[in-house]
Amino acid sequence: AQSVAQPEDQVNVAEGNPLTVKCTYSVSGNPYLFWYVQYPNRGLQFLLKYITGDNLVKGSYGFEAEFNKSQTSFHLKKPSALVSDSALYFCAVRAAFLTGGGNKLTFGTGTQLKVEL
């Protein structure tokens, strides 16, 4: 079974400061990892993914994430937070190779990011 843990329900950061949203995962074999953002009453917007290659991946809106295989982590980062980054962030995982095919994602419970002036 695959699972994702987002240990912080909420992260508060001042505008202009760096932000980190934490994610750890459990999956059989190599993982595909994803970050999504959700604004109120909206669906999930894709931010970035790790499939293979460089451990540091860059995505939309200045976000990046670092894959750490030994720590089974995929933390989301941004060098300088904006008030408009305030939203709910989800980490998701699937195994790179699934018997029977498919692309089912398993999501964490989400982390509410609040960026204040």
Add this chain to the structure above:
Amino acid sequence: DTGVSQNPRHKITKRGQNVTFRCDPISEHNRLYWYRQTLGQGPEFLTYFQNEAQLEKSRLLSDRFSAERPKGSFSTLEIQRTEQGDSAMYLCASSPVEMGMAQHFGDGTRLSIL
């Protein structure tokens, strides 16, 4: 690319009624997924299609739930004899068939059971 479209955006119904939701995926995407999201939780997988074939169903999908994608384009999710516990946001996503491609989500249908 017009994105994934879901209708209706909101549905309020009485317990015991049947409801049907529609999802129109991104046109070139072969795969279509349904998820359910309750308050304070991440989305939970319900089922997915590759073209018109339903390839996987979650144990969350009771006998009261049925999904179809008859021509490999839009999909419908029907819930029969709705219960209070069915109140949730129902999200549809689509993706290309290639490995590792991201799923793109619609804005969901919020179901409220009175």
